[in-house]
Amino acid sequence: MDLPVIENAPAKSGGCSTGSCGSTASQMDGMPDDIRARVQDHPCYSEDAHHYFARMHVAVAPACNIQCHYCNRKYDCANESRPGVVSELLTPAQAVKKTLAVAATIPQMTVLGIAGPGDPLANPERTFETFRELAQKAPDIKLCVSTNGLSLPDHVEELAKHNIDHVTITINCVDPDVGAKIYPWIFWQNRRIHGREAAAILIERQQQGLEMLVAKGILVKVNSVLIPGVNDEHLKEVSKIVKAKGAFLHNVMPLIAEAEHGTFYGVMGQRSPNPAELKNLQDACEGDMNMMRHCRQCRADAVGLLGEDRGDEFTMDKIDAMDIDYEAAMAVRAEFRARATAELEAKREHKKNAAHAPQSPQAQVVQFMPRPQKPAQESAPAGRQVLMAVAAKGGLVAVHFGHAREFLVYEASANGVKFVGHRKADAYCGGDDTCGDAESTLDRTIKALQGCEVVLCSKIGYEPWGNLEAAGIQPNGEHAMEPIEEAVAAVWNEMLAAGKLAAAPAANKVA
Amino acid sequence: MALEIIESCVNCWACVPLCPNKAIYEAAPHFLIDADKCTECVGEFADAQCVAICPIEGAILDELGVALNPPGSLTGIPPERWAAAQAEIAAR
Numbered sequence: 135m136d137l138p139v140i141e142n143a144p145a146k147s148g149g150c151s152t153g154s155c156g157s158t159a160s161q162m163d164g165m166p167d168d169i170r171a172r173v174q175d176h177p178c179y180s181e182d183a184h185h186y187f188a189r190m191h192v193a194v195a196p197a198c199n200i201q202c203h204y205c206n207r208k209y210d211c212a213n214e215s216r217p218g219v220v221s222e223l224l225t226p227a228q229a230v231k232k233t234l235a236v237a238a239t240i241p242q243m244t245v246l247g248i249a250g251p252g253d254p255l256a257n258p259e260r261t262f263e264t265f266r267e268l269a270q271k272a273p274d275i276k277l278c279v280s281t282n283g284l285s286l287p288d289h290v291e292e293l294a295k296h297n298i299d300h301v302t303i304t305i306n307c308v309d310p311d312v313g314a315k316i317y318p319w320i321f322w323q324n325r326r327i328h329g330r331e332a333a334a335i336l337i338e339r340q341q342q343g344l345e346m347l348v349a350k351g352i353l354v355k356v357n358s359v360l361i362p363g364v365n366d367e368h369l370k371e372v373s374k375i376v377k378a379k380g381a382f383l384h385n386v387m388p389l390i391a392e393a394e395h396g397t398f399y400g401v402m403g404q405r406s407p408n409p410a411e412l413k414n415l416q417d418a419c420e421g422d423m424n425m426m427r428h429c430r431q432c433r434a435d436a437v438g439l440l441g442e443d444r445g446d447e448f449t450m451d452k453i454d455a456m457d458i459d460y461e462a463a464m465a466v467r468a469e470f471r472a473r474a475t476a477e478l479e480a481k482r483e484h485k486k487n488a489a490h491a492p493q494s495p496q497a498q499v500v501q502f503m504p505r506p507q508k509p510a511q512e513s514a515p516a517g518r519q520v521l522m523a524v525a526a527k528g529g530l531v532a533v534h535f536g537h538a539r540e541f542l543v544y545e546a547s548a549n550g551v552k553f554v555g556h557r558k559a560d561a562y563c564g565g566d567d568t569c570g571d572a573e574s575t576l577d578r579t580i581k582a583l584q585g586c587e588v589v590l591c592s593k594i595g596y597e598p599w600g601n602l603e604a605a606g607i608q609p610n611g612e613h614a615m616e617p618i619e620e621a622v623a624a625v626w627n628e629m630l631a632a633g634k635l636a637a638a639p640a641a642n643k644v645a
Numbered sequence: 646m647a648l649e650i651i652e653s654c655v656n657c658w659a660c661v662p663l664c665p666n667k668a669i670y671e672a673a674p675h676f677l678i679d680a681d682k683c684t685e686c687v688g689e690f691a692d693a694q695c696v697a698i699c700p701i702e703g704a705i706l707d708e709l710g711v712a713l714n715p716p717g718s719l720t721g722i723p724p725e726r727w728a729a730a731q732a733e734i735a736a737r
Contacts (some may be wrong), residue, residue, distance in 0.1 A: 197659035
């Protein structure tokens with residue numbers, strides 16, 4: 135069996151230089167060159183970039199002009215990682231100071247975003263004062279903003295003026311009847327407006343804002359929260375419409391709803407989608423739109439690479455104690471960026487060459503899934519898709535199962551290996567005793583891996599091995615330190631050779 | 646005639662720029678309304694602006710001490726449902 139275009143580049147040091155962690159997914163490849171060039175160092179807009187570059191959010195925007203059923207404005211927990219949660223509200227001056235301190239400590243820092251905890255454009259003075267200062271003091275840092283869209287049309291001119299290249303709009307619906315189930319009210323023209331009327335206004339403003347941004351040449355990503363039974367089917371239409379209007383990336387995120395968050399959905403028992411539902415919807419939208427799969431739904435004060443939050447290192451009291459040479463820091467960043475960009479470019483070139491290589495036995499396309507032992511019959515199935523979870527670091531199967539804070543999920547099939555998402559090892563919470571949760575961390579991790587048939591890690595203990603097997607998930611520690619995609623492909627191939635891929639998967643035995 | 650902000654205020658700032666009388670000011674542990682300046686927006690707006698944007702039920706009272714955004718009015722969560730959920734969490 136010949137497998138198309140799977141690269142087999144020698145592993146380079148640093149980053150995910152093997153093309154793993156999702157870069158075989160079509161996200162970047164599907165983008166025109168000019169857009170790719172603009173997002174190649176933005177971790178939230180480019181799957182490739184998020185292994186190299188870091189971002190931070192500054193929580194300068196507390197006010198909001200709408201209510202969403204997945205948000206509770208009272209909530210704050212140091213252990214929580216989800217949008218809208220912060221520990222420390224900053225003034226614009228503090229935000230500038232914090233940004234400069236982080237950028238001096240973490241040379242990967244390329245992007246400063248304002249994402250709340252309310253709506254940045256419902257706090258225009260605080261938001262734009264922060265941008266104005268930073269544009270002067272750290273001109274190499276890209277500025278971006280995330281909004282619910284209600285005030286967006288009023289601020290497009292100013293966003294363009296501040297050279298803000300990227301805007302994210304959260305668009306959960308284009309139909310007011312759907313919107314009425316998501317947004318209980320908006321504040322509009324000095325009145326609180328409820329229900330369908332509120333949703334209709336919000337939708338109109340979002341769409342108008344999207345069109346205005348695109349007309350200005352500003353890149354727009356659309357975020358949508360997938361709410362089962364409310365907007366799940368509808369999001370396919372949302373995806374088509376926002377693409378037609380010029381959004382270049384669509385990020386469908388799973389609803390996070392727990393009673394203890396105090397949100398409408400949490401308290402009313404609205405369930406979150408399971409990973410399979412999320413993936414199915416992303417797959418359904420992918421034919422029409424670039425889909426983002428690497429979003430970690432970070433806090434409005436997150437700092438660092440996606441998936442790692444270093445916010446604790448940069449509380450205001452710690453920053454006040456730092457001694458920083460801003461000029462030198464900017465030079466270090468420039469040097470890092472040049473190096474990382476060159477590596478990314480090389481990786482992309484390699485992939486392009488591989489994709490265009492002739493399909494001959496001597497082609498540069500490397501087959502690392504050998505042909506099956508027995509000659510495949512014409513009618514024989516090529517082997518079904520398998521989801522595998524990987525405890526990864528730097529593009530390699532490099533993390534001990536018990537130390538993994540998240541798992542990358544890959545879909546292996548006869549068509550190759552594709553990044554399709556990630557699972558938190560310990561869903562959404564530090565999960566210590568104070569959360570009153572009787573389940574063990576291991577139980578929760580196994581539950582989070584639902585749908586995966588294999589978990590690859592560098593090492594694994596005796597107890598979790600047994601529990602994983604009992605749950606119908608095969609642990610595999612035989613590919614330690616190998617590039618992820620090669621390891622996943624090798625395991626898939628072993629399963630194929632062992633005849634495990636003809637039938638439907640044995641259902642996971644997790645609740 | 647004046648409104649009052651009480652301790653359930655989460656200091657989100659939403660009301661501050663809306664007040665036509667600049668009656669709302671930052672204070673610890675939460676924002677306060679200067680009773681001498683507050684007009685409840687009478688003559689300025691159909692609804693008191695702080696009340697119309699405040700996201701927290703019960704955080705703003707009228708001069709009789711009545712919550713102007715009563716429980717359930719903003720979140721849509723029926724108060725008995727909220728109480729049941731809290732009881733369930735406490736029992737875990």
